[in-house]
Amino acid sequence: MTRTVAQKRADFRALHEQGCFVIPNPWDTGSARYLQGLGFKALATTSSGHAWSLGLSDGAQSRDVVLAHLRDIVAATDLPVNADFENGFGANPQAVAESVRLALDTGVAGLSIEDSTGDAANPLFEIGVAVERLRAARGAIDAAGGDTLLVGRAENFFVGRPNLDDAIARLKAYAEAGADCLYAPGIRTREQIAAVVAAVAPKPVNLLIGWASELAMQDIAELGVRRVSVGGALARAAWGGFDRAARALAEQGRFDGFAGAAVGADLDGFFRPFCASAAVVQVAHSLAP
Numbered sequence: 001m002t003r004t005v006a007q008k009r010a011d012f013r014a015l016h017e018q019g020c021f022v023i024p025n026p027w028d029t030g031s032a033r034y035l036q037g038l039g040f041k042a043l044a045t046t047s048s049g050h051a052w053s054l055g056l057s058d059g060a061q062s063r064d065v066v067l068a069h070l071r072d073i074v075a076a077t078d079l080p081v082n083a084d085f086e087n088g089f090g091a092n093p094q095a096v097a098e099s100v101r102l103a104l105d106t107g108v109a110g111l112s113i114e115d116s117t118g119d120a121a122n123p124l125f126e127i128g129v130a131v132e133r134l135r136a137a138r139g140a141i142d143a144a145g146g147d148t149l150l151v152g153r154a155e156n157f158f159v160g161r162p163n164l165d166d167a168i169a170r171l172k173a174y175a176e177a178g179a180d181c182l183y184a185p186g187i188r189t190r191e192q193i194a195a196v197v198a199a200v201a202p203k204p205v206n207l208l209i210g211w212a213s214e215l216a217m218q219d220i221a222e223l224g225v226r227r228v229s230v231g232g233a234l235a236r237a238a239w240g241g242f243d244r245a246a247r248a249l250a251e252q253g254r255f256d257g258f259a260g261a262a263v264g265a266d267l268d269g270f271f272r273p274f275c276a277s278a279a280v281v282q283v284a285h286s287l288a289p
Contacts, residue, residue, distance in 0.1 A: 049235030138178030152179030157186025
């Protein structure tokens with residue numbers, strides 16, 4: 001069954017009401033379809049994974065490129081998609097609101113707004129400015145019907161400012177400004193996680209696990225986290241396998257890196273059903289006036 005955008009947004013909100021779920025991060029159409037096939041309930045884009053697939057560094061994509069990518073991922077899957085929308089692609093709150101309006105048109109079920117500036121000397125927006133930017137995003141979502149989930153991100157631990165108290169203060173301010181879900185990527189310890197969950201309760205918290213962690217999903221659920229994303233980790237895992245195999249060829253003339261590779265026939269079998277639907281779309285386009 002194909003769900004409408006409204007249904008996907010409603011289902012996505014419901015996922016945040018109880019329990020704890022994983023929201024993995026595909027970087028292209030194939031990885032999105034494969035993750036859906038594994039039974040995940042929702043997906044999130046990854047700015048880094050997508051950038052690397054284009055031969056760029058994270059953050060180098062233009063707004064138009066990101067919007068096109070969101071449309072591709074939304075079209076590729078019947079699952080709700082949360083957009084990694086970086087800092088909103090706007091120099092001021094009004095520009096952020098315009099960017100969010102464009103993102104909503106892609107059909108995403110949620111989107112996140114970071115408080116990072118991209119300036120290494122001053123990597124975080126002053127909290128008052130960050131709040132106004134988030135309020136602008138909230139206003140754009142509400143004007144469009146209000147059903148898209150808004151995630152407020154405190155980037156302290158990602159930009160070299162690992163101050164938990166400041167991150168929590170920011171998350172609480174973002175919650176008051178209208179964020180539906182809160183996210184401080186880079187926190188790792190049980191104590192940090194529990195502190196963030198308690199500070200913004202009853203609003204749900206997203207936890208990033210992009211490394212080999214001692215924490216399992218049961219541990220994370222017991223800490224009160226509602227959802228877990230992996231950022232660019234799946235893309236990095238794929239690049240890791242590619243790098244090992246390619247270096248073995250380039251440096252040693254060996255093919256050992258292909259051990260454990262996916263079986264081509266299995267991949268063809270998984271993706272074959274999508275070929276039929278793609279053919280139908282192509283025929284429809286060719287018949288359009």
